[in-house]
Amino acid sequence: MGKLNVQRPTDVPHATDYVESMVDMIGELINRDNAYVTEDGVYLNVLNVPDYGLLAHQSLDDMLSGGGDREVFGAGNKKNPADFALWKFSKPGEPAWSSPWGEGRPGWHSECVVMSLDILGEGFDLHCGGMDLKFPHHENERAQAIALGKTFANHWMHNGFVVDTEGEKMSKSLGNVANLLDLLDHYDPRAYRLVLLQTHYRGPVRIGQDNIDASVNALAGLDSFAARTSAVSQGATPDSEVIAKFREFMDNDLDTSSAVALLFETVRRSNAALDANDQSAASLSAAVIEICRAFGLDLKQASEVPSDIADKAAALDAARAAKDFTAADALRAELTAAGWIVETNKAGTTVRR
Ligand SMILES: [Zn+2]
Incomplete structure (x- = not known):
């Protein structure tokens, strides 16, 4: 990141540090009657989120009827096919945390909404991510915040992918360069x-x-x-x-x-x-x-020119100003011999490699 001149994030939160807060949030969603418990987990009722589909640019009706290009997969014990898991009960041997509804783990969409609201607060400016995260992930982060009665991101930015010349994910297109x-x-x-x-x-x-x-x-x-x-x-x-x-x-x-x-x-x-x-x-x-x-x-x-070279360039300007062209030519030759390109114009002499 340093090489790319990209600043490091202030916070790099770990979802495992936030499981308790996620359990609290899911409990709140159940209290508000916007989530319900089934035999395999806790689900958000997306019918209670008025503008569900905002990010996907599709209405819930379209998603439910399969009219959009995003198919919603149904699960037998959900109330609505588009409802998504907030908490998944664990199978034997799977990592698990305790909750009032049973041992399990939070849904992926719940992790992000809890961490971003905790660290950034309500109504933060910008939520970014790859194009592929727009739906269902970001739609579902947002749906939970709305179902909690909270304001989520003010703006969303979704970026395209880095691809090779054939439009494939970047891989072998640059010879020895793979990543x-x-x-x-x-x-x-x-x-x-x-x-x-x-x-x-x-x-x-x-x-x-x-x-x-x-x-x-x-x-x-x-x-x-x-x-x-x-x-x-x-x-x-x-x-x-x-x-x-x-x-x-x-x-x-x-x-x-x-x-x-x-x-x-x-x-x-x-x-x-x-x-x-x-x-x-x-x-x-x-x-x-x-x-x-x-x-x-x-x-x-x-400014990255070493001081002795800069001094010579300044001396060259002084020699030219004094019309001592022999000295100026000698200085120019010295600079050129040291591998510098010397350019002189009205503003003075500049040197570069
Ligand atoms: Zn996320």
Whole structure:
């Protein structure tokens, strides 16, 4: 996660620490007459949840009659086919906890609702998860909260899967790379991040040699852009129109692919402005740096240049200012010999690898 520049979660709860709270919640649901005990467990009566099916975008009637594309499997002793288990009585040898209704274990959907309401409280902002969890898992988490008379997540986000070029779950498509950890060992971890950003989060993310290579190249381009423009972008106010557009895209259900297109368009505009010695180069390049920072793409800026090299670049500028071109050429040759690319423009000299 560190390599991907992803922050660690504050809490990583274990369901086994919450079994008592789950038993309390199930008891409350029975008290409210929204759950009932059968011979194999305790079930939630989904008919008591007025808008059951909200996340699946299907009405209960459709689900019950099989009219939707999600079939609901019935079990003999449930009141309604769509009712789901809150507590399952254990068979001999299975892990079990005690409850007023008999030894057993909580249903999967009950674990999450108890933990999220306990840690985040009612009406928390955002509930995320893979597309495959929308129904029945998230629908059923939500149904329990509603049946308890509680407000659950204000927003839901369901992400698509990472797939290979054939649309299959990512596996052997990248030669020696079989999983994400491998990918991060073999390629610039930022490249994976950029590929994700180029796809809408709800869509499948296709990972192939071509788009990983393209991302590695794009990042090298962004790094050299950051190094080349560090003198003009530092301290400049990011172009307000570009930033406003960026926010507009991000506010539109995280339209990161349009935002990435805006990023590269801004790089092109900034380069053109630099070449034309136009002063808009400063705010445009500052906008590029700002967007990259918001995306969590840490660019390798000139600040990573060792101090002796930076001193030589500064000496080169001083020599040019003093019109001592022999000294300037000698310094340039030294820097080049040490493996640095030296670029000089109106703003001064920048060096990069
Ligand atoms: Zn969950």
